[in-house]
Amino acid sequence: MDENNVRKSAVIVGASLSGLMAAIALARAGLQVTLLERTRAKPRSGAVLQVDSGERDRTLTAQILRKLASGGVKSVEAWSSVESRLHAEAEADPRINLHYDSGVHAVDQDVESAWVVTNNGEKYYGDILIGADGHRSMVRRHVDPHKPNATFAGYLIWVALVDEKDIPEEHRPTLNASRVAMLDGMGDFLLGSIVAGTDGSYAPGYRRLGWAWYDNTQNDLLRLLGCVEGNVVRHSLNAADIPKQTLIELAKQASVRWPEPWLTAILHSIHTRNLIGTPIAEYVPDRLVKGRIAIIGDAAHVLTPLTASGFNASLQDAAALADCVAEGIEGASAAGALLEYESKRLKSVRQIVQSGQSFSRSFGR
Ligand SMILES: Cc1cc2nc3c(=O)[nH]c(=O)nc-3n(C[C@H](O)[C@H](O)[C@H](O)COP(=O)(O)OP(=O)(O)OC[C@H]3O[C@@H](n4cnc5c(N)ncnc54)[C@H](O)[C@@H]3O)c2cc1C
Structure with missing residues (x-):
């Protein structure tokens, strides 16, 4: 078995904030993580984020992610500052293999594993596959082909x-x-x-x-x-x-x-x-999981920035996911762990998106 094919492993598509947080949380849960990002490693600028949502983090994983992302500061932060902290943490973790310039163009699964094919022709396998590929997610198309677009x-x-x-x-x-x-x-x-x-x-x-x-x-x-x-x-x-x-x-x-x-x-x-x-x-999800493949962050739910909740929802997704796989994902238990993740997150993320839609309906044209 080659190193891309080890058991108890996850492949994550997208290494922005959601992908980095999921990689850190899954690695802490004991998984070997391959993180694939289409773009080159360069800081993006522009948006600012409310990193501390005011919400009390109920799980240890969520508390750890919040501390890493915020640097322990309760404030509004430049997106690039949050990204660089998470990136440094992921780079330092030997269980995480981070590949830039690795756009994924296909994902699929069978009863034993899930896999991606990159634009460079490489194939990476995992026991689970996580789409953290943003609001135009291609992994979402696999998870819910009937509702692929925000x-x-x-x-x-x-x-x-x-x-x-x-x-x-x-x-x-x-x-x-x-x-x-x-x-x-x-x-x-x-x-x-x-x-x-x-x-x-x-x-x-x-x-x-x-x-x-x-x-x-x-x-x-x-x-x-x-x-x-x-x-x-x-x-x-x-x-x-x-x-x-x-x-x-x-x-x-x-x-x-x-x-x-x-x-x-x-x-x-x-x-x-x-x-x-x-x-x-905007995207209100009907499902977050199909078999061994799940979506998180903006791939799973897209909401108006006015709610200032996109980052927080992504953090809670990553934490819930890691907590659900902690018991093990070998064989058929992978799909069971992901279904548990969906049951923990789906209702809540639907409500968060819907809470911003009344604003969008009155302001949008
Ligand atoms: C203008 C603006 C302001 C915002 N303000 C706030 C705020 O104040 N508070 C808040 O909580 N949230 C805010 N948000 C939302 C927040 O930024 C996101 O919800 C959060 O960062 C999670 O993003 P993500 O990592 O899921 O997706 P993204 O940041 O979109 O990342 C997706 C990543 O996947 C990569 N990718 C895509 N396709 C592929 C592929 N096929 N193969 C490999 N890689 C791929 C992309 O290159 C990208 O790096 C704002 C969003 C915007 C647009």
Whole structure:
């Protein structure tokens, strides 16, 4: 038996926050984990996350994951800071084999194992296979072929992260400014966050300002550029592809809507093309598991970022999964452990997505 074919093993598709947390939790439960990521190892920037949901973590695994992800700090965090902590932990664990540049194009299973085939032609086997491959999950297509796609919620969010040093001193937030601001515009709104610098410092001049502008007026542009097709989100609107006229219009709108320090942060992002338009999708799952294959994180449930619950739900998925496989996954017990995971998570994640849908129905177009 070669090293890709050992028993008591898991293959995880996607090494973003959900995939990393699942890998760490499953390795701690004693599994050998192969983690496959389509992209290269490079930090992404942009969004900020509420890492501490305020929810009490009932299991030890959830507590451990929360501590690792947050670095023990109760605050809003840059996505990249959370990712780099989890990445360092996964890299240091000898039970986890992390492969970048390894996009998966097929998954399947039989009574003995589950497997993936990568774009490089490699095949990896595991006793279980976990899809942590995000809102356009290909593993979800295997788990629920009748409901494979998340649907466009009718709006996008412009997001960016700006170094405080790039903002003139007179427009910087004060030292005791609230770290989170929710501002109403003209039928739209803005979520602003002050997060630590890359070195973890909150000293003035070293912080970063994250902003997320909810905008329901760009749907024609999203369809024209192929970001949305029918009611399916295909990809984000990357900075380089945003038409110049759209940026001019956004700058004009920002100037009459948003106060400092957010206005200067937004204008800086626009002038330096350091922003991304994320079309928002939603997915209420009917199932999370098929045999030896399960989905977690945004592959399993896609919700509006307004709920600020996507990360927390992903953490609870990873923790529940690890707790369910701890008793063993050899032979037929693999499918039993995954069914237990589904019974622990399905009702709750459906409710979380549905809680954000009333907002999307009123705001989306
Ligand atoms: C703008 C925005 C703001 C947000 N704000 C918040 C917030 O404030 N609070 C909160 O809790 N949540 C928030 N979220 C949600 C949160 O970021 C996610 O729920 C959480 O990070 C879990 O993501 P994930 O790892 O499941 O999916 P993703 O981050 O989408 O990762 C999927 C990974 O799988 C890889 N992949 C995909 N297909 C393949 C393949 N075929 N083969 C190999 N690899 C593949 C991708 O490259 C990617 O790395 C926000 C989301 C967005 C978009």
